[in-house]
Amino acid sequence: MHLEFTAEENAFRATAREWLVANVPRDKRPDDGPGTREFDLAWQRRQYEAGWAGINWPKAHGGVGLPSVHHMIWLEEAGRAGAPPMGTLSVALSHAGPTLMAFGTDAQKAFHLPRILQGASVWCQGFSEPGAGSDLAGLKTRGVVEDNCIVVTGQKVWTSHAHVADYQELLVRTDSSAGRHAGITWIICDMKAPGITVRPIRTIAGNHHYCEVFYDEVRIPIENVVGAINDGWRVAMSTLSIERAGGVAGHMALEKELNRLIRFADDNIDDATGEPLLRDSRIMSELAELKAKFAGLRALAYTVVSREESGVPGPESSLLALYYAELLQRTQRLSMQLLSSDCLGGGSAQDAIDRYLQSFSNTIMGGTSEIRRNIVAQRVLGLPR
Numbered sequence: 001m002h003l004e005f006t007a008e009e010n011a012f013r014a015t016a017r018e019w020l021v022a023n024v025p026r027d028k029r030p031d032d033g034p035g036t037r038e039f040d041l042a043w044q045r046r047q048y049e050a051g052w053a054g055i056n057w058p059k060a061h062g063g064v065g066l067p068s069v070h071h072m073i074w075l076e077e078a079g080r081a082g083a084p085p086m087g088t089l090s091v092a093l094s095h096a097g098p099t100l101m102a103f104g105t106d107a108q109k110a111f112h113l114p115r116i117l118q119g120a121s122v123w124c125q126g127f128s129e130p131g132a133g134s135d136l137a138g139l140k141t142r143g144v145v146e147d148n149c150i151v152v153t154g155q156k157v158w159t160s161h162a163h164v165a166d167y168q169e170l171l172v173r174t175d176s177s178a179g180r181h182a183g184i185t186w187i188i189c190d191m192k193a194p195g196i197t198v199r200p201i202r203t204i205a206g207n208h209h210y211c212e213v214f215y216d217e218v219r220i221p222i223e224n225v226v227g228a229i230n231d232g233w234r235v236a237m238s239t240l241s242i243e244r245a246g247g248v249a250g251h252m253a254l255e256k257e258l259n260r261l262i263r264f265a266d267d268n269i270d271d272a273t274g275e276p277l278l279r280d281s282r283i284m285s286e287l288a289e290l291k292a293k294f295a296g297l298r299a300l301a302y303t304v305v306s307r308e309e310s311g312v313p314g315p316e317s318s319l320l321a322l323y324y325a326e327l328l329q330r331t332q333r334l335s336m337q338l339l340s341s342d343c344l345g346g347g348s349a350q351d352a353i354d355r356y357l358q359s360f361s362n363t364i365m366g367g368t369s370e371i372r373r374n375i376v377a378q379r380v381l382g383l384p385r
Ligand SMILES: Cc1cc2nc3c(=O)[nH]c(=O)nc-3n(C[C@H](O)[C@H](O)[C@H](O)COP(=O)(O)OP(=O)(O)OC[C@H]3O[C@@H](n4cnc5c(N)ncnc54)[C@H](O)[C@@H]3O)c2cc1C
Pocket: 124, 125, 126, 127, 128, 129, 130, 131, 132, 133, 134, 135, 157, 158, 159, 160, 161, 210, 361, 364, 365, 366, 367, 368, 369, 370, 371, 374
């Protein structure tokens, strides 16, 4: 067990920090629409051109070929420097790319992986359906194998960034007579294919990042199958476990936000008492508790990454995702409680409201808190179903 970063890791951190401070875009990221896509692609291109794209992707796939701990350091430093989120590129970078590396054909890898790293394509994930979210194996979108195509008809929902995506990780049922987990196929869907209709959903946070996607006899070439026909459940489980292990280093950006809240509570006077907000015992104890929990979150992130490093796939990543999402919600709630009509730290009061409303989705997407608790109970603690 290593409790300290090595000299080489610290040197990597220093170089990454220096580059990020000089290169993080200072323009505000657009909140919505095609502008977010262009902004995210431009930021990815800048990282690629400077040799920072795909830090833990193997060199054979165009990455930098460093261990996961370096990737985590990079994400920590990106959070510290206030770098934009992966945003519309998160599906491509966090799990579509890695899924293709594990299961894709040589042609799929050669076409898609460079485009992802170079900031030339946006992906979305078409897994959930109106009747199949937590119970993903209940999916009904049909894929009929016909000549050299799979003809897809059905509907997906909550597809993040579908309206600005080029490609989709699409799960379809290709054999309805097989068991629930059999008969599913993972395909690369070109979002410009005829027969696809995308309808954005407006959320309580006021944005349109999520969509319904309808498929009306969409013809997808058979060479877009990832893995094998009817073997998509295995591929999808891998995609989901990579997705759940993502975001290991969200703690740095969140911790930065907490520190901003502490400063805000210290600098601003409570009208009722004439004292700084920080003197309010409830606020003080909530901030102290969050600070302690952040230390726990960081330790958990390091544990998950070091397990990955030793090749042990960790269901602990569900614990990390659960802990992170719930802490994020709690921090945004406190931020709302401390709000005045003045600006809060780096953003406006409206930004804080939007972040608070947006944080509700963190305990639903990528698996709800209940599902994550089930995974932790069964696979980490070994409890019965
Ligand atoms: C903002 C947002 C973005 C999303 N982005 C995407 C995306 O890009 N691509 C995609 O495919 N999907 C996406 N999703 C969908 C997401 O994965 C599902 O919403 C999620 O898996 C829950 O499924 P559901 O909404 O059908 O709820 P349900 O599965 O119907 O769950 C309803 C409630 O029942 C609980 N529940 C269900 N089963 C169990 C159980 N076995 N034990 C205990 N409790 C249970 C759940 O925790 C939840 O509280 C997104 C969702 C949101 C909110």
